[in-house]
Amino acid sequence: MTLTVNTAAALALGDDALVLSHRLGEWAGHAPVLEEEVALANIALDLLGQARVLLSMAGDEDELAYLREERAFRNLQLVEQPGGDFAHTIARQLYFSTYQRLLYTQLAAGESEFAPLAAKAVKEVAYHQDHAEQWTLRLGDGTDASHDRMSRACEALWRFTGEMFQPVEGVDIDWEGMRAAWLESVGATLLRATLSVPEGPQSGAWTAGAGRQGLHTESFGRMLAEMQHLHRSHPGASW
């Protein structure tokens, strides 16, 4: 049996990984301790590896990464959010890694074209989630200042989390079950970190599912301008 690749699904999952990898790459040389230079680059590399597999399922990885404009990207708005301080980076990572782990666990157990990738990625993602959880605990339950920053970051990014549970066409998993599992996992971590679970709505400034429809936040265009500039300056060149 040959599986037909659902291009829209491969793009959605691939763009998530590509864009977050890029944002984490911005930390290189700026991390609070050397160990985090290693850890953040490591996570960025894992995600870039996932992105390359997924985008290659949908077409040419470089054409897709470098020659689409922002309206054609299908990533979640959560992953395109600028790094902000370390707390924002950790909150973004906690929300996303938990989502990715639940998603890939289900995909790995299924029979779709994404199963082989998911089986490999789920091991990486478990590490990412652990890293984010450990830092959430340290920042939340560290000093008063770190508690405040972590609390603000969790609040600020909360409104981008609802989009994660909008079903992606071609990704055959239990979406409602995932939302419940996500809330339980993230909620437990936040409580252990002496933080409260944000109360605001989980839908963003646009309608839910906006990023998946190519509707992005303002900083994303600037991110793409930087990412794509050199590639676009030399049409047809190989690197």
Add this chain to the structure above:
Amino acid sequence: MATASAHHTARAQADETADEAARTAAYEAVFDAAVAADERIEPRDWMPDAYRSTLVRQIAQHAHSEIIGMQPEANWITRAPSLRRKAILMAKVQDEAGHGLYLYSAAETLGVGRDELLDKLHSGRQKYSSIFNYPTLTWADVGAIGWLVDGAAITNQVPLCRCSYGPYARAMVRVCKEESFHQRQGYELLLALSQGTPEQHAMAQDAVDRWWWPSLMMFGPPDDESSHSAQSMVWKIKRHSNDELRQRFVDIAVPQAESLGLTLPDPDLVWNEERGHHDFGAIDWTEFWEVLKGNGPCNEQRITQRRRAHEEGAWVREAAAAYADKHTSGTGGSASTTGETGATRA
């Protein structure tokens, strides 16, 4: 290990000597004999104070160079022109942070703390390699750094794998393996550009033109102006002089440039049949000393970014330390997190 047991006996005899000066002299003789016999000095061995401080200075500067050296390359991570190149570059910058960690660990075996060394870097009391004070202006610079800068670093560092101080020598074995890999990747990047479009070829040539001379300066001042060289060679911290290593590098780089299809920006560069080496033009030592003094193109920017990362990260390190204080009593706490080591030492 007949010599080792002989040294052990000699050291035991020295311990029995009541007279302080006689004991130091006896220790010194044991140390000198161990170095002469190409044995490794280990952290708990006696060593002359000057040997210890020379090593601290050299290893710390080496570690600092890895950390500052992340900046010129990280400058291109977000603009890498293909996903494959982006992955290679990210992995390389990550390796550099790892090299910094090995080297700080090696320095710590000599009785200094990482925080103390970082403090000296941030306050300008310890230096890092002058090469990282040059800017990366185009994508090709990433390749030129890999080929030339890492190439020069490897030429310098391979002999350090046999350095008399064990922890440094062992760190260098690991560092050199990864550096050689980076160097090949840099060469391959430049080759792709050199064989690419005319614009890409020009970009590669321009990068090599800008990085060639600074790379030659990485070997340090000429032998007659190198203040630490003679003693370091006696102690077998160094195995070859600056000028010897520089010559070795030029002889390796010239044929590589030819196979890349790129030229080196030195009209005096010519094969000397008699010497069996390439002759090359005079280095601009005025520029070298200016960069070393802090007046290079990026000195200010590099150190400012490093300080800022450290200062802006202070609250994170404080949080990790506070958390460790709250949660380590009794259970020993969680060992799985990163970032604690540097924080708790603060």
